[in-house]
Amino acid sequence: MRRGELTDAAWAQIEPLLPQGVGPGRRWRDHRQVLNGILWRLRTGAPWRDVPERYGPWQTCYERWKRWDEDGTWPRLLEHLQVKDDAVGQVDWTFSIDSSIARAHQHAAGARKGGAPRKRGTLQGTIRQGDDQTTQAAQGLGRSRGGLTTKLHLLVDGRGLPMAVLITGGNVHDSVVLEQILAQVRVARPGGGHPRTTPDVLIGDKAYSARRIRVYLRRRRIHTVIPQPRDQQANRARKGSRGGRPPTFDTQLYKQRNVVERCFAKLKQFRAIATRFDKLASRYRSGVLLASLVLWLRHHELSDRP
Known part of the structure; x- marks a missing residue:
């Protein structure tokens, strides 16, 4: 086992969950070998063509990566670990939310609108500037003074383990x-019934301090720990009694928000997440899900040690 590859304990947890059987034509190459190749590319940020031969043909690694992105294998693996931990009461339902910017490499731009190939020298191949901007927004790319960027929105539990991931433009x-x-x-x-969909507490920074958000969380009976910006405090004070009471804010509980910052730091140790190279937002999100899966498996290994 080389650095960054799946350990025997981690492989034992996910092996039964991977698609089994044979594909069309030849028999599938060993899942563990291919998955380690995918992790190598995710960790280094190298082009797919540079995946070492010890992991098999790079085309096999990419096609397996693509297939499992399209059939939902990556989120299914993460959901399995979440259900397993929640069944034994290990999930901390004090959630924290935040976002982080990832610079988009020049290779991340240029995805075709609707997946249709561009034909040069034809009217059908002409893409207007508005269509190009629409395609970038659909693929989670946003243009700012620094160029194209992607924003990674993350929701973690009280232990700092990812519970939900969303990709948008920067x-x-x-x-x-x-x-x-x-x-x-x-x-x-595990015993059936409605799945759990709401945390007990949601911790966020001032970016989430909006009346609409506080009303929404209150309706769902989620305790909110979000500080108010100074301009909102001044506006409420200016209105006097019409401004209403200030929202409750637990300063001690807010200190736990650092778990989401630490999670971002761990995820961005994978260079293909710190910098986006994938053209499609779904591919980039799958990379975040796979890195999140690795964090969950590492946590299990550490917690199982005597």
Whole structure:
């Protein structure tokens, strides 16, 4: 086993969950060998063609990566670990939310609108500037003064382990997508019944301090720990009694928000996450899910040590 590859304990947890059988034509190459090749590329950020031969043909690694992205294997693996931990009461339902910017490499741009190939010298191959911008927004790319960027929105539990991931353009404000990322939380119950979809507490920074968000969280009975910016405090004070009471804020509980910052630091040790090379947002998100899976497996190994 080389550095960065799956350990025997980690492989034992996910091997039964991977698609089994044979594909069309030849028999599938060993899953563990190919998965280690995918992890090598994710960790180094190298082009797929540079995947070492010890992991098999690079085309096999890429096709397996693509296949499992399209059939939902990557999120299914992460959901399995979440359900397993929640069944024994190990998931800490004090969640923290935040976002982080990833610079998009020049190879990340240029995805075709609707997947249709561009034909040079024909009217069908002409892509207008508006269509190009629409395609970039759909693929989670946003243009700012620094160029194309992608924003990674992350929801972690009290241990700092990822529970939900959302990819948007770098110019999208954090508060706009809070409801979307919370909607991804669906931890099934082993005995059946409705899956759990709401945390007990949600901790966020000032970017999430909006009346709409506080009302939404209050309706879902989620305790909110979000500080108010100074301009909102001044506006409420200016209105006097019409401004209402200030929202409750637990300063001690807010100190736990550092778990999401530490999670970002761990995820960005994978260079293909710190810098986006993938053209499609779904491919980049799959990379974040796979890196999140590695964090969960590492946590299990550390917790199982005597």
